[in-house]
Every structure is written in C-alpha cells, then in structure tokens.
Amino acid sequence: MTNIATKYLKDYQATSYLVDTIDLKFEIKDTFVIVTSKTKYQQNGASNSLELAGSAELKSVIIDGNELTDYKLADDKLSLNNLSANFTLEIVTHVDAFNNKSCMGLYASNGNLFTQCEPEGFRKITYYLDRPDVMAKFTTTIIGDKDLYPVLLSNGNKISEKTLANNQIEVIWEDPYKKPSYLFALVAGKFAFIDDTFTTKSGRKVKLEVYSEAESINQCQHCLESLKRAMEWDEKRFNLEYDLDVYMIVASGDFNMGAMENKGLNIFNTKYVLAETKTATDTDFINVEAVVGHEYFHNWTGNRVTCRDWFQLSLKEGLTVFRDQEFTADLHSRTVKRIQDVKNLRQMQFTEDASPLSHPVRPESYMEINNFYTMTVYEKGAEVVRMYQTILDKEGFNRGLALYFERHDGYAVTCEDFCKAMADANKIDLSQFMLWYSQSGTPHLAISDHYNEATKEYSITFKQSIPNNPTAKAMLIPVSIGLILDNGKNIIPDIKNHNTIVRDNEVILLLNEAENTFIFGGISEKPTPSILRGFSAPVIINYAYDEKQLYTLARHDNDSFNRWEALQSIYKTEINRIYHSESPDKFEINQNITKIISELLNDATIDPALKALSINLPAFAELSISYPNTDVKKLVGSIKRLKSAIANGLETQLLAVYKDNQTVSYDFNDAGKRALKNTLLGYLMQGNNTGKSIELVAAQYKNADNMTDKIGALSAINDIDSPVRHQLLDNFAQEYANYPLVMDKWFSLQSQSQLPDTIDNVANLLNHPSFDKENPNKLYSLVRAFTANPIYFNTDAGYNFIAEEIIRIDSFNPGVAGRIANGFSSIANYESKYQTLVKPQLQKIMAKENLSRDVYEIISKTLQ
C-alpha cells in the first residue's frame, strides 16, 4: 500500500538557508529543455545542511565552481551537507516538457511551452527551496528556435533580446521584486497579441499585452478591457497601484485551473480569456472580467505579500476572492452578485464542509497541497474576509489593509498577521475571530424570540453550534438584522446590548458565546425578524418562520438579499412538504407561491436579473445537506414537481414575460433580460404544454444572435426526449466544431441531462472527434460535470464510469484526477444504499499501482 506522509502546520520551520538571487537559463531543444539554475544561498541558522526539492532529471551539481559527485538524491530530494555560510549552487537538469501531460512544471500545449509552478511545480524544473517563504530575485534567460518560439516571455522586465547562431534567439528577463518560486513563469511559442497602455495614478505608464494563439486573438479584447477596469478599480477602492512596466496575460488551452497570478506574466486558461458574443455567454463575459480582476489583485494580495507556508493559502486566496467579488459588485449589480456568490457557497462549500473532506479555512494538515485549492479555502475564506469588513466597516477594513501592506510588503506571512493588522489598525481585539480559520464545519444558529407586550420589548436569542464539529468553541459571528412590522414597515430598532454595531440604518449583532440574547425596546407589536441581512456570515440559520412572516419578508424587507432569501425559504418549505408527502407526483402546491411569483414578475421596479434569480429554485446540491440520508431520486423529483406546478399554474404569464424580454440586437446590457427569458423558457419546458414549448426552444435557437440564447434554448430542452433536442445538438456540434470552449458547453449539457441514455452517451462522447481525453477543460466539462448529475452518477454504472476515468487520468494528470475524485465526497450524506454501491469502486481506485498523492488523499478520506 502506498505510504504517503501527512504534513502538519504545527511542524513549520524556517529553512536552513535563504536565497538571494537565482539565474535561470532555459535552452529549448527538439525533445527536451535544458535548465541551468545558478542560485546564491546564505545560511539562516545553525545547520549547514540543505535539502532541495526536485524531480527533474539531474545532470550536474556544482558548488562554487566545483562539481559535486557524492550528493544524495532520494525521494525527490537533493541533500547537500557541510556547506559554507554563503555559496553558489549551479544545477543542470533536463526537463521532459513535451511529454508532460500533468500541466504542472514546464509543459507543452499545442506546441507552445508554459509553466505552472503553484503550488509545487517549480521542483519539476530544477532543484530548489520550492516553498513560499523563500523569496529571491529571478533572472531568466530563454534560448529557442526563432521559428518555433518567436515569443519568449518570463517575469518582470525584458532586459535583452538577441539573435544567436543556428536560427536561435535569446531573451533575458529580470524581475526586480523578490518572489517565491511558485510565482515563476515562462512562456515560449507562437502567439499573436493585442496591447494597450495604462497610466497609474502616480504616472507610471504600463504596457498591457494579451497573448493567444493567432486564431483566437480576435476574442481577447474583452480580457484587455477587463484588465484596465481592474487596474483602475484597485487604485480607487484600495489605493493599490501596479508596480512593473509591463503586464502580460497569456492564454493556454491546457490548464488545470482558472488562471495563475505569476508576477507580471499571468497564465490563463483560455476559458477566462476568450470572450466574444457569438461564442461566449453573458456569464462567460462576467467570469472573464472577474478572473482577470482576481489575478491582477493578487499582485498585492499574494505576490507583494505572500504566504509563509501553504497552510496559509487562504491568506491570499480568501482575500483575493473577496476583492474580485467586490470588483464585480461595484461594476455590476451588488445584489445580484451577492446572491450568486451565496448560491455558489451553499451548493459547493456548505456541501464540502458537510462531507468527509471538510477542513478549516486554514487546514492543519495535508498530504497533497494541490487538494486544498478548495471552496473552503477560497469562498469561505472570502466570507471570512468579508466579515472583517462587516465588523470594521469599509474605512476600518481599508485601514487594516493599509497597515497589513505597511508591515508586510515583501514578506511571507500568516493569517495571524492579517488579523493582527486589522485589529491593530482599529484598536480592537479580534482574537476570538481567529476561530474562523481553525474550526471546520458550517456554524448553525438556532434562533428563538419573544415579544413582551407589557414592556414593548422584543428579545431574540441565538444558540451557535457546528453539528459536525461538536467540540467547536463559540465564534465571533456578525449577524445583520432588521425588524419588520405586519404593515411592512422596516424599523430601526433601539438596541439595548453592548456587543452590537449600529451604522447607516444597519444593526449588526455580534454573537460571541454559545448563547447570546439581544433586546430591542420600543417595539409596538411582535415583529418579523430579518436575520443575516446580506448574508453577513457564512452560517445556516434555523428560525421557525411561519408562512405569513416569510411572505412579509419576501414583499417588504428593505434588504434585497433577504427578500430573495425569503422566497428561497418559501420554496424550500414547499419542496420539503413534497418530499415528505405520500405521493409527491400528485402534490398540490400552495397557491400563495404562484401568487407571489406572479406579483414579482409584474413588478416593473425589479431588475430582470434579480427576477430570474428570485424564481430560480434551490439546487439539489444545496438542499441535500439538510436531508440526512438523502433519497436522491425523491429530492430531485420534489424540486421538479414544484417547478412544473409553477410552470402550469402561471403558463400564460410566463409566456407573456418570456416574450416581453426578447431582445432585438445583441447588447451586453440586456444580460438581465436574457437571464430572465432563459429561466422562463426552462420553466415553460417543465410544464404540460411541451409541444408549444419545444417550438419556442427551436425558434429561440434559430434566431439567436448570441451564445447565451443558444445555450438557454439547449438547456431548456436538455431533459426532454424530443427529436428537436437531437437536431439542435447536432447543429451546434457542426457549427462550433472548431471552437473548443464552445464544445465544452455542449459536452457539459449532455453530461447533465436527466434523460435515461445519459451514462452511455457520456461514455461514448469520450471518443467524439471534438473530445480530447487529456485536456483538463474537456475532462471537467464531460467527466467532472457528470459527478454533479444526481440521478445518473449515483448508480452502479455511474460510479464505475467515474472510477475508471479517475484511474486512467491519474496516470498523466493527478491534479485533474483529484478534482474529479472530489465528486465522490457528497455520497456520504445520501441513503446507505449509495455508500454500499460506491465502496468497491473507491477500493478499486485505492488499489491502483502508483496512485497519486492527490487521489489517494481524497479517496482515503472519503472511505473513512
């Protein structure tokens, strides 16, 4: 059996040597790359031994000019002993970049070379102190054939370019900022580019360049524009300016994640660069802007101030996700963005935190750090950062951030350092807040209230607990609250407790004990509490709202997030009643639901994007965690039942609103209308009048002048067994055969389908001419997407298919295999028959020879 070590946060130790400078030389040959690294080391402490991480083919080791022959090389480590206090180490490796399918280290994609070094990819290139607390100045020389590699890029500023003999060119890059090895990048190949400039507020003129393969360069403009918006926004909102003369973004069709913030040279998945109306949806446009923002914002939160060790990953990721969320909120609709983020958090992070893979925002141990680029580290981490801002207000938060940069610019630090900067800048004690980093699981708040007619006082009591973490201590939880009277009036209550914040019409209760009670005076009648406004903390609230209260909130809450939330609670209550009813298929739904949806659709003051979100029912993944031993089919059926009842109850109106929201010629600003229209089409397709709805789908598909409407039509018909579905899918595959990212959408749709031939179809699609069995985007869109198909993944054949794919993919790309393996973790919460079915499949994966650390860790934890 594989023996894989666990690493612990508590074992952190600084290195015995530090690095001053590193000079890298890459000579690109026909079948491999020669890498020479010259590193200046200085002793740091008493030890004169050094252990360097590396797995590339080692050719030579030279210390201060003397070749070393008696070095120890074992377990991907080079050990050096009896070293001087200062020395220069020269190492030559050969890197097998052209056969590297892992998309880590130095690898080829369509003939071009890219690097991916975060978290531990640099060690696949050379032998080094490949950890974030070792920061050095990098100089990079790249030599390659002029025809094959006319573009040669690395971090920092280009300091020389010359032609050598034999049609070779040599380019030298120098990065003036010290950085850890995970931020190193190199790109070599044939690319087209578009450029622009941005002048920072202090007057620095920055060249902006976006590179892609020539055939897609006409899809890069939105990315470039997004970069300028991000640079401007960061100056305005956080007073942060860019610090180099050039900022480059390069698109790669083979990339394991979304994008990478390498200093001055971001490498992006094409998915987050290319966007043009014929081939990208409205959501794609927003996502490109958000990811461009995210990587740009890392320049300060990640690069200038980085992480001491990988346990601190959320220090940069939680903070940077928070920043990109705010960027999107400021540029578009704040409410829409908040709702989308919370939906995503509930579907993906709450489920992770309720699964065997639950871990704290700052994990205390890991086997493979690659497995910790999770929803918890990123999205819950962003909620943790948001809570600082909620508690300290925007000004206080900005003061804290400024102090954080003042203290730590140029250093590798910890989550404590961030918390301390926030606390010190605002002169408050935030020690209890650190529990958000160390305690796993989603906190639940059990809430009860009481109105005293005689004293006109209203009291509300919160009991906090984490069900799957019973020893958890009481945390500091900011709960934004409002009170609403029966006539719909929102009142600003007179609060009698100390641990509350009252600001700009907002009341925030600071829970800090297992049980907290708050008392409000001068309340004329028993109010309806609007709890957790704006989703002020990543918790689950349990308050026994009656039906009337939920409708009061849905209609009258001043907080737009909580109006949406009340509707969600209304839907959840109804789905729950259907789920527990004797015959869900015949369940008659509460007419108040159709009434309020009808009102909402008629309300001209509500923006269509918000209407679309308001009629969107909670997803299976989100609901399943509140159904212990979930009966998967029953839950899917209950959601469907509610949807079709709404569709049938409101058919005429849904159709009318669908027609009203048609757009004439494409304008991005109509995205809200398209979202509403497509949501309605999805509803209509679930109603009884299938024939008519299919006609609508076919017409919309045919007339669409943008990708959003095409995908809207295909999604609506995706679960309907009709020849039109096949025709449209065929037509789409023909039209977009040469657009890999568009074909990803086509694969995804089919793997999500609720039609009975889905498993066979998905298995066959692996051999479709547009599929590529080694490309991460393809594998995510077909194979990983299938793990989110509750009906067909959760079958013997479904589990077997995914297990076989994990075993196949693990041999060349453990990162992707690990991410697919995550799909098994939610089964722990389902009916036991599913666990019985999945167990042999998981054991089969564990028995694979040379199973990667990535998959081993995930499957072994899932099996526990």
Ligand code: 0A1
């Ligand atoms: N730091 C990047 C995410 C990233 C992580 C790992 C990668 O390869 C294994 C690539 C990118 C971000 O947050 O954008």
Ligand code: ZN
């Ligand atoms: Zn990031």
